[in-house]
Amino acid sequence: MPGRRSAGKGEQGVDVKVPDAEAMQALGERLAGLVRAGDLIVLTGDLGAGKTTFTQGLGEGLGIRGPVTSPTFVIARVHPSLVGGPGLVHVDAYRLGGFAELDDLDLDASLEESVTVVEWGEGLAEGLAEDRLEMIISRKAEEGDEERVVRIDGIGGRWAGLADDLR
Numbered sequence: 823m824p825g826r827r828s829a830g831k832g833e834q835g836v837d838v839k840v841p842d843a844e845a846m847q848a849l850g851e852r853l854a855g856l857v858r859a860g861d862l863i864v865l866t867g868d869l870g871a872g873k874t875t876f877t878q879g880l881g882e883g884l885g886i887r888g889p890v891t892s893p894t895f896v897i898a899r900v901h902p903s904l905v906g907g908p909g910l911v912h913v914d915a916y917r918l919g920g921f922a923e924l925d926d927l928d929l930d931a932s933l934e935e936s937v938t939v940v941e942w943g944e945g946l947a948e949g950l951a952e953d954r955l956e957m958i959i960s961r962k963a964e965e966g967d968e969e970r971v972v973r974i975d976g977i978g979g980r981w982a983g984l985a986d987d988l989r
């Protein structure tokens with residue numbers, strides 16, 4: 823996987839080129855091999871960027887009970903593992919008013935046993951965990967261009983080896 827190191831303050835980061843939706847799913851499946859129970863992934867990107875597509879691949883890789891869909895009517899959905907591993911907690915923070923509301927969901931118990939993915943979570947979900955993986959999905963300005971660039975930053979000691987793991 824192509825990527826480059828960032829000169830961050832204790833942060834580990836890479837940029838990954840994602841040519842199409844299938845590649846985004848594959849990135850999710852790849853990340854499934856790196857995460858464990860208690861991990862938090864914060865996904866940022868505009869509508870249609872590919873946050874849910876990524877989460878579907880992650881869920882596939884984790885072997886959770888699907889389907890993973892955009893949580894339109896529920897703010898958070900818990901997908902149990904079908905393979906005795908961590909489950910997936912999928913949160914759509916878009917409609918949340920702020921961190922207090924996310925806290926109100928009382929996800930703490932589930933979070934410990936699951937990998938948690940928050941869509942649209944920038945500036946919101948960070949309070950859930952000091953260590954987290956932040957992914958910012960950007961697309962080209964041209965209409966119809968399927969390529970995305972995913973910036974992946976590992977924050978905290980948990981992700982100290984991220985750049986090497988993703989190589």
Ligand SMILES: Nc1ncnc2c1ncn2[C@@H]1O[C@H](COP(=O)(O)OP(=O)(O)O)[C@@H](O)[C@H]1O
Nearest residue numbers: 841842843846869870871872873874875968970
């Ligand atoms: N490179 C790509 N990565 C992710 N999705 C892509 C890509 N190219 C095209 N798509 C399409 O864009 C849409 C992304 O939708 P979705 O994952 O629901 O976005 P979000 O959750 O960010 O709103 C899907 O229809 C997907 O097939």
Ligand SMILES: [Mg+2]
Nearest residue numbers: 873874892941
């Ligand atoms: Mg979505």
